Each structure stands twice: as C-alpha cells, then as structure tokens.
Amino acid sequence: MKLKQPESASKTWTRLWLAWIAAFFLIEGSALARHRQQDTLSDHVWVWFDIPRHPVPQRSVRFRRIALLAFFAWLAGHFFTGDEV
DSSP: OOOOOOHHHHHHHHHHHHHHHHHHHHHHHHHHHHTOTTOSHHHHHHHHTTTTTOSSOOHHHHHHHHHHHHHHHHHHHHHHHGGGO
16 A cells, blocks of 8 residues: 655756766766767676677676666566556
8 A cells, every 4th residue: 555645855856866867878978979988878888797708698797787687677567567467
C-alpha cells in the first residue's frame, strides 16, 4: 500500500528527476560533441565491464556483466509493471 505524498513533495521530486535527466543529456551531449574516446556513458560502461577487451571474459568480468544484465532486466520489469517486480 502506498502512502499519498503531499502535492508539494511530489512536485519537488518531479523537478529533481527532470533536473537529473537534463544533467545527463547535458553531460552526454557535451561528451558526444568532443568526439573523444572514453567521454560518453557508453564508453565508461564498456570500460567498467570490460566489454571491448575480453571476448572470453574472466570470472570477475562475467559476474559484473551478469549483474548489469540482471539490473537492466529488473529495471525494465519495474518500469513496465510498477511495483509487481
């Protein structure tokens, strides 16, 4: 059961999420405009999870990749079904 938030709190959180999304687009847009390696979020994720370097990943790399995949699977389910996941 969800508790109803006061309207002002809801507006505050909406503004904060919109600011976060705007900041993401500003950072990613400036990284794309620079045309340099390792500036974008994708480049960082590839480095963090050793995507381009290990066609046959080591055990720790495999674990990180599975954790990332599980997180995105949960996130997609959460977005499409609400609190059911």
